[in-house]
Amino acid sequence: MSKTYFDPNDLKKFKDITDFQKEYGEKFFDYYGSVFQEGALTAREKALIALAVAHTVQCPYCIDAYTNGCLSKGADEEQMMEAVHVAAAIKSGATLVNSVQMMNQVKQKMM
Amino acid sequence: MSVKQRSKTLSRSNNELADTLIQLNILNDKERLDESFVPFRKKIAEDGLANGIDPVYPDIFQLNIGKLCNQTCAHCHVDAGPDKKVENMDKATLEKCLSIIKKYQIPIVDITGGAPEMNPHFRWFVEECTAAGAKVMDRCNLTIIEAHKKYSDLPQFFADNKVEVVSSLPYFTASRTDGQRGDGVFEASIAALKKLNEVGYGVEGSGLTLNLVFNPSGAFLPGDQMELETEFKNQLKRRYGIVFNNLFAITNLPISRFLDYLLESGNYTQYMTDLIDAYNPTTLDGLMCRNTISVSWDGHVYDCDFNQMLDLKVASPSNHLDNFDMDQFVNRKVVLNQHCYGCTAGAGSSCGGEVA
Numbered sequence: 001m002s003k004t005y006f007d008p009n010d011l012k013k014f015k016d017i018t019d020f021q022k023e024y025g026e027k028f029f030d031y032y033g034s035v036f037q038e039g040a041l042t043a044r045e046k047a048l049i050a051l052a053v054a055h056t057v058q059c060p061y062c063i064d065a066y067t068n069g070c071l072s073k074g075a076d077e078e079q080m081m082e083a084v085h086v087a088a089a090i091k092s093g094a095t096l097v098n099s100v101q102m103m104n105q106v107k108q109k110m111m
Numbered sequence: 112m113s114v115k116q117r118s119k120t121l122s123r124s125n126n127e128l129a130d131t132l133i134q135l136n137i138l139n140d141k142e143r144l145d146e147s148f149v150p151f152r153k154k155i156a157e158d159g160l161a162n163g164i165d166p167v168y169p170d171i172f173q174l175n176i177g178k179l180c181n182q183t184c185a186h187c188h189v190d191a192g193p194d195k196k197v198e199n200m201d202k203a204t205l206e207k208c209l210s211i212i213k214k215y216q217i218p219i220v221d222i223t224g225g226a227p228e229m230n231p232h233f234r235w236f237v238e239e240c241t242a243a244g245a246k247v248m249d250r251c252n253l254t255i256i257e258a259h260k261k262y263s264d265l266p267q268f269f270a271d272n273k274v275e276v277v278s279s280l281p282y283f284t285a286s287r288t289d290g291q292r293g294d295g296v297f298e299a300s301i302a303a304l305k306k307l308n309e310v311g312y313g314v315e316g317s318g319l320t321l322n323l324v325f326n327p328s329g330a331f332l333p334g335d336q337m338e339l340e341t342e343f344k345n346q347l348k349r350r351y352g353i354v355f356n357n358l359f360a361i362t363n364l365p366i367s368r369f370l371d372y373l374l375e376s377g378n379y380t381q382y383m384t385d386l387i388d389a390y391n392p393t394t395l396d397g398l399m400c401r402n403t404i405s406v407s408w409d410g411h412v413y414d415c416d417f418n419q420m421l422d423l424k425v426a427s428p429s430n431h432l433d434n435f436d437m438d439q440f441v442n443r444k445v446v447l448n449q450h451c452y453g454c455t456a457g458a459g460s461s462c463g464g465e466v467a
Contacts, residue, residue, distance in 0.1 A: 012388075043338055071327065072334035074342045076284055 011061045044073035051080060052087035115294040116183040120192040121368060128371050129190065131422045137374070138365065138449035147384040151451045158392040164401065164445040166414075168437075171403040172212050172245075173221040173462065175419060176200045176233065178408065180225040181258045184279075184292045186326060186369040188420050191225040199225070200408045202232045207432040208406060209236070213243050215437055217404070221462060223250040223416060228262055241272045248275040250324075250462075254296055256303040266303075270310045275320040277359070277462075278304070281328045283346040291328040304353045313355040321355045324464075326363055330378035332385060332457055333360035336465045359464030362386075364417050364453035386452040394459030397466030400445045406432065414445045415454075416462070423448065 018025030036046055047069040054062030070080050121129040128134055141148040155164070177199030180191035200208075212220055220240045227233055227249055240247050249269065256265050269276055278300070282288050285297035304321075311317035323343060327333050340358035347353040363369045365383060373379040400414040410432040413419040424430045427443035459466035 038335075038338065042341075043335060044342065068331050069334075071329065071331045074282075074325075074334060074339045076282065076287065 006060050008061075008064060011065060014061070042073075044070070044075055047073050048075055048079060048083040052083040055084050056087045056091050116192075118183045118185045118187075118293075118368065120183060120194055121190045121371060123192065123194050126371060128367065131420070134366055134370055134421060135448065137370065137379075143380055144383055144387075147380075147387055149387060151447050151449055154387075154390055154452075155392070155395060155447075158395065160395065162444070163447065164395065164398065166401045166441055166443060166445060168441055169215075169217060169402050169404045171219045171221050171399070172208065172217040172406070173223060173403050173416060174200065174205075174208055174406045175223050175408055175416060176205075176225070176227045176230045176236075178225045179229045180252065181229070181255055182226070182252055182293050182296065184368070185372055186291055186328070186363050188364055188367045188369060188417060189223075189225065190367045190420070195225065198408050199230055200232070200410075202235075204408070204410045204432065205232050205236045207410060209239050209243070211404075211432065211435055212240060212245055216244075218245060219248065220245045221248045221250070221403075223462075226252050226255045228255050228265060234268060237268075237272050237274060241274075246275065247272065248277055250277050250279075252292075253278045253280070253300040253303040254292075256306060257299040263306075266306045266310045266312065269307075270312070270319055273318065275322065276307060276312055277322045277324060279324040279326060280304075280343075281326050283343055283350065287328045291326070301351050301353070304347075304355070305351070308352075308354055313353075315354075320357075322357045322359060323355050325358055325360045330373060330376065330382045332362055332389060333460075336360040336458065357464075359462075360458075360460070361462070361464060362453045362456055362460035364450050364460075366417060366450050367420055383449075383452070386456045389456035390452060391455055391457060391459060391467055394455045394467040397459060397461070398445075398454055399461035399463070399466070400454075403462075404440065412440070417450055417453070418446055418448075421448065421450065 047066055051066040051070050054066050178189055178191040178195035179199050183192040237247050255262050281291045288297035307321055312319045313321035325339050339360055343358050373382050405413040405415050405419050407419050412425050412430050423446045425443055426446050427439050429436050429439040454460050
């Protein structure tokens, strides 16, 4: 067994999740493959969204995969960092907007 | 406009990779890849090519007219540079090329280098090929047009001879372009592209073709060619008013200076594994080694420019212009090695971009 929680080589084993549950695994990969095809959004735009989401879900496998994907699809460093900032802004905004609830409670309970 | 190189040629820096046998030893070192290593021959045998790859009658005569170049790009598979004063084709060898092009009526002449235009016989050769009815492609690094006033009329010369210009531009921003090709390359390339546009290159209806080459500026594979082309067209038009015809996405093969970069940056194992994992058997039919004659500055004959740079001559008695016989040449097997994974990864790669 590995003595670390994350091994970059494990990303290659992702497809093996079908070993334990074939039907759901295959459906997931079909869906996943379709989602990342070019559609109303380009594959590059989708890769940038995926990169941003990868940061918010803090998935090191996804960060590696979509950094590579963004580079291959012609995104530049500035675009990639801006995408992460968008994710960070939403995440911090989501934290801060909840403070309205805190403020409501404070106002309710304070004399 | 000056270009400041970030890299040196392998030979000038006394790098052991200047010895092609050392490159081949590294490519065939199983321990560097562990379980990912699969011999290329074995891989294609699984797809019905146990006897190797058969060529077809060639329609492209590609000559490496010389390794002299005004740039020393970090990824150069030719190890070209300003110090390469010897390895350049002389007029007698060019005459032999011309004789074969005429004799076998090869329709496309693809001139590469180095910077081909620095060869003193370049213009004569282009004119002779054009007069013989061949379509000439020049792999122009763009900055040569800006390098010296004696090259500033190249756009008009190309136009006069209906030369198809194929130019590397790894990205539409300076940082990524200069990182691969040298400081100042992007600015000079944009200036040169504008001059090519001015004489009609890339302009719809002009009949003058300007194609760009996208080589990834790092240890990653190129994405979808069509999508990259759309992005490059939008960005170059919007930012600089530049137009072009097609974009060729070309994978960097793990040889020469790009191999040196991969080893020095610690990316070799992952990059080779990526190439092997992305192996796509549908690329095999369209590989450029099947329909190309590749000739080196000294007249030797190869299956492709990459084999040429690894000094892997054709497996045929017709391995030099002096004893070239088309029947012998066509009835050969392509010489294969581990770098061939570079041409079969993803949508494949050739001097004309994707192949599948």
